[in-house]
Amino acid sequence: MPSIRRGSERGQVSLGWLQSLHTFSFGHYYDPEHMGFSVLRVINDDTVAPGMGFDTHGHRDMEIVSYVLQGALEHKDSKGNHHIIPAGEVQLMSAGTGIAHSEYNYFATEPTRFLQIWIRPGAKGLSPGYAQACIKQNGALTPLVTPDGKGDSLMIHQDASLYRLQLSAGDTITLNTHNRWGYLHLIEGAAQTTQTQLDSGDAMGLTAQESVTLTAKSPLEALWFELPPG
Known part of the structure; x- marks a missing residue:
C-alpha cells in the first residue's frame, strides 16, 4: 500500500533568513523513519529572505535539483558558473x-521560495556539471529531469526521472509504477485519491506494481518521481 508523508509532519527549520520544511532527514533534522526513498535523498521546501542566502559550501557525489517556485535564485560556483534562476525554471x-x-x-525586497532536491548518482567520481532550463508544460506530466534528456529535460546521472504534474480542478490522472518506484510531492493544491x-x-x-488515481480538487501542481526499486 502506498505510504503517506503529511506536509504538517515534515521537519521544520527556522533561521530567521531561512524557513525550511524537510521531507527527509537533513541537517539538524533527524528522523530514522524518513531517510529518503529509493535514490531520492532530499526534498527541502526553502523560503529565503530578501537579499539572504547560502554562503559558499561544498558538495560531492550528488545530483542536486533546484526548482524555483517564487522569486529568483542567484547561483555561483567554483567551476565559474554564475546564473540567475527565475521562478518556473529548473x-x-x-x-x-x-x-x-x-x-x-x-x-x-521579496522572498524566494524553491524546492531543493537531492538524488544519489548512479556512480561516484563523475565530472561536475551544471544545467538549467525553462521547460514549458506539455500535457499533465512534463519531464524536467531524465537520464536521456527526453522532451528537452535536463540529463541526470541516475536511472531516475522527475516530472512536473499540473491538473485543473476536476481533472483525473492515474500514476503507475510498473516495475519501478514512484514518489509524488504536492506543491500547491489538493487532490482526492x-x-x-x-x-x-x-x-x-x-513501490513496484502500485498505482494511485488522483482527482484534483483545485488547480494542482506536483512533482512525480520515477525511481529505481529501493
Missing part, C-alpha cells in the same frame, strides 16, 4: 568529484 548541478557553490535570493485526500506539502511513496 536547475541541475552534478556535484561529482566536488563543487563549491553559493545560492542567494536575487531580490532585495481512493484512500485519502492529499494537500499542499503532502507526499506519497509507491
Whole structure:
C-alpha cells in the first residue's frame, strides 16, 4: 500500500533568513523513519529572505535539483558558473568529484521560495556539471529531469526521472509504477485519491506494481518521481 508523508509532519527549520520544511532527514533534522526513498535523498521546501542566502559550501557525489517556485535564485560556483534562476525554471548541478557553490535570493525586497532536491548518482567520481532550463508544460506530466534528456529535460546521472504534474480542478490522472518506484510531492493544491485526500506539502511513496488515481480538487501542481526499486 502506498505510504503517506503529511506536509504538517515534515521537519521544520527556522533561521530567521531561512524557513525550511524537510521531507527527509537533513541537517539538524533527524528522523530514522524518513531517510529518503529509493535514490531520492532530499526534498527541502526553502523560503529565503530578501537579499539572504547560502554562503559558499561544498558538495560531492550528488545530483542536486533546484526548482524555483517564487522569486529568483542567484547561483555561483567554483567551476565559474554564475546564473540567475527565475521562478518556473529548473536547475541541475552534478556535484561529482566536488563543487563549491553559493545560492542567494536575487531580490532585495521579496522572498524566494524553491524546492531543493537531492538524488544519489548512479556512480561516484563523475565530472561536475551544471544545467538549467525553462521547460514549458506539455500535457499533465512534463519531464524536467531524465537520464536521456527526453522532451528537452535536463540529463541526470541516475536511472531516475522527475516530472512536473499540473491538473485543473476536476481533472483525473492515474500514476503507475510498473516495475519501478514512484514518489509524488504536492506543491500547491489538493487532490482526492481512493484512500485519502492529499494537500499542499503532502507526499506519497509507491513501490513496484502500485498505482494511485488522483482527482484534483483545485488547480494542482506536483512533482512525480520515477525511481529505481529501493
